Each structure stands twice: as structure tokens, then as C-alpha cells.
Amino acid sequence: MALEGAPIRFCATTTCSVLGLSRNSGLAFNLRFRSEKFRKWEFCCLGVFAKRDTSPVEDHKPYVPGVESSRTIEQTQGNESKGNHKALNLLPIEERFSAYDHSSSTSNDLKVKVAHQGIPGAYSEAAAMKAFPKCETVSCKTFEETLKAVEMLLVDKAVLPIENSIGGSIYSHYDLLLSHKLNIVGEVKLQINHCLLGLSGVIMQEIVSVMSHPQALAQCDMTLSKLGVVRIIADNTAIAAQKVASTGLRDTGAVASARAAKIYGLDILAEKIQDVDNNITRFLILSREPIIPGIDDRPYKTSIIFILKEGPGVLFKALAVFALGNINLTKIDRHPHNQHHLMVDGSNEGSINGRYMERMFYMDFEASMAEPRAQQALLHLQEFTKFVRVLGSYPVGTVQKALFGSY
Numbered sequence: 001m002a003l004e005g006a007p008i009r010f011c012a013t014t015t016c017s018v019l020g021l022s023r024n025s026g027l028a029f030n031l032r033f034r035s036e037k038f039r040k041w042e043f044c045c046l047g048v049f050a051k052r053d054t055s056p057v058e059d060h061k062p063y064v065p066g067v068e069s070s071r072t073i074e075q076t077q078g079n080e081s082k083g084n085h086k087a088l089n090l091l092p093i094e095e096r097f098s099a100y101d102h103s104s105s106t107s108n109d110l111k112v113k114v115a116h117q118g119i120p121g122a123y124s125e126a127a128a129m130k131a132f133p134k135c136e137t138v139s140c141k142t143f144e145e146t147l148k149a150v151e152m153l154l155v156d157k158a159v160l161p162i163e164n165s166i167g168g169s170i171y172s173h174y175d176l177l178l179s180h181k182l183n184i185v186g187e188v189k190l191q192i193n194h195c196l197l198g199l200s201g202v203i204m205q206e207i208v209s210v211m212s213h214p215q216a217l218a219q220c221d222m223t224l225s226k227l228g229v230v231r232i233i234a235d236n237t238a239i240a241a242q243k244v245a246s247t248g249l250r251d252t253g254a255v256a257s258a259r260a261a262k263i264y265g266l267d268i269l270a271e272k273i274q275d276v277d278n279n280i281t282r283f284l285i286l287s288r289e290p291i292i293p294g295i296d297d298r299p300y301k302t303s304i305i306f307i308l309k310e311g312p313g314v315l316f317k318a319l320a321v322f323a324l325g326n327i328n329l330t331k332i333d334r335h336p337h338n339q340h341h342l343m344v345d346g347s348n349e350g351s352i353n354g355r356y357m358e359r360m361f362y363m364d365f366e367a368s369m370a371e372p373r374a375q376q377a378l379l380h381l382q383e384f385t386k387f388v389r390v391l392g393s394y395p396v397g398t399v400q401k402a403l404f405g406s407y
């Protein structure tokens, strides 16, 4: 890989930084390699961002919650007493810019603010509460808003669903990871048990249409086909439940959680309606700063995105790098190339076009960037790639049941 500047020096610096410093000295393990094609590369330390660049880099634009998010706030008002949730704009200004540093927190922190998409009763909210049981959850209308809320210091973390055992990878969310400079600091694998919800007293036979988030509808595809109902898209499962409750339509159901039924006063007409019983969604926890692997004995994994060079057997060679390092892969997935022109790191330089997207891969492997074998593998990987980005090293998550009732 042709890196700008002297590649040898870059390699030496990288290895030395990771191996040579104590974990309290702010060692760097979050590396962003970029090829000459994109005319820059970045080296990210804990809180310190060192760049070598020949092209101007656009900083994060201030995020001002707009009309879209006000709608979310309207939707959530009046529900705050039902969960440990606050709507984004309702936070007092001093709380939004709290000087608290939660970056090293893993759980049980009273003050951790975690942004999630949707309203109380959403699965993303459940994932946030699994990761940080005493957190304050903060509703956002879109997934992108959750990431922006972290960047703007409005919250400490964001949760982002990234893949589901039935539906597979959520590619648009990988795109969000690429276009924002956040770090993955954890994962939550949540057992999702969808329920069919309806107004109080309604029976299954009365339901002619069902509302939900597209992922939830897809996960219940066979059940919904058997019922012969019309599917209606909603921004979120909990929003669907809230709409059914507020519109008072007896013939409309919602696919959502048992907790959503409780919050919005709906009946559960059927439980576990997903096509496959073992329906697990994996959520990522995102933070401004990366975590330092190796503080405890837990196993870690690392997520990366890379674009392969062209040539025969290049994927084989790239994978061999991990085999040689005795590193187990838990995921490898190629980006569907129908989506194109993606901004990387907020920069207009180096936007990735369809040609490169075809060669873009997402990978998770079982090692942390504090381990020499992982550092070695990534340095070696550069030989076969045009672009590599480390999204983060974080403790491996286990499958979680919901905190309350059936999810």
C-alpha cells in the first residue's frame, strides 16, 4: 500500500506506539490508513488526533436538531415517566455539555447518556439499557442523529443496530460508521421477541394491516404473509405501537416489543411472531474515544473496514494475513455495490465511488489492537488494500435477554 510519506516510518511509529507505551499513557491503537488514492492518512490516539494531510479535512459541522427531531420530541413528551428516558431537546443545557467523562465506563454509571433511535419501548432503547443499566436514554428520530448527538457532546454514547440473525448486515449503518469519526466501544446482542400488538379488546382476525420498522417486518415476513396483512413502514417498532394507540384504528396492528405494549397500553395478540425463534440483533456502542483493550481478562474483538486492491486472489491473500496471525474471524461481509458515493470521514476528498464499493469489506476478528498479532496482521493487510479503517476494539458481547418482559 502506498502511504503518503515514508511507509517504513509509519509502520515503525504504529508498532512502537502500540507496544511501547503503558495503557495509561494514551497509547494509540485506532489506526486509519488511507492510500495515495485518497491523498491522506490518519493516526488516531486516545483523544489526540494526529493527521498528516495534503488536503483540507472538513471538521464536523455543528449539529442543530431540526424539524425532524422536534417531531420525535413531540412524540415522546408525556412518556418520560415511563422509562429512564429524556428527549434530546429537553435536556437542560448544562447537562448537555456535562464535563463528566464517561469514556471508560462499561456499566452502572448513573450519568451516562446514551442516544438511541426511536422512542421508549424501541429495541435500541433496550440495547442501551443492557449496555448501561442505569443510563439516561436519549431519543433521536434517526440513526444518524444518534451519532451526531455523540459528536456534538450532547450524549456520551450511541447504540446502532448493525446486523440481525435473520436479516443480515444493515449496510446503511456501516455507511454511517464510515461517514462519522466515532469508535466502537462495545456490542450488545439482544434476543428479539416480536409481538403483534393491537388496541385493547381487538382479536387477531380483525387486523388487516400491520405497522413496524422494515427490519422488524422482514423478521416476521412468513407470519405476516400467513395472516395476509398489509405491511406499513414506520420509523421504529415503538413508534408503530404508539401510532396504533393514538390513531385508535381497530384493524391496524403493530409489530413491537412487549414493553412497547405496556408503555402504549396495547394488547399482545401474539408473541414470538418472528420467523426464526432465535432472532438476535447485534447493536454497536459508539463513543467519541476508543477504549483501551486489555484492562481486564475479557476476550476482545476488532471491527475493520477495508477496500481490496484489484488483482487475482487478493481476497485470499488478505484473509491469509489473519490465518497467519492465528486470528479467528467472526464476520466478513462485502458491501452491496448498488449504493455509491460515500463520504469518508466527512471529507469530500476520497469519496468512494461504486467501483471501490464493490471491493469494500467489513470484518470482525477475535483480537484487540493492543495485541501484536493484530497490529502485525493489519500492517500486512495494507499490502492488499487501498484503504483500511479500524472501527474499534471492544469486549465480545454475549446474547442478552431483555431487562423487562419479553423483547
Ligand SMILES: O=C(O)C(=O)C[C@]1(C(=O)O)C=C[C@@H](O)C=C1
Pocket (backbone or CB within 6 Å): 117, 118, 121, 122, 123, 124, 125, 161, 164, 192, 213, 215, 216, 235, 236, 237, 238, 281
Ligand atoms: O425499531 C426498533 O425498535 C429498533 O430498535 C430498530 C431495529 C433495527 O433497526 O433492526 C432494532 C432491532 C430489531 O431488529 C428491529 C428493529
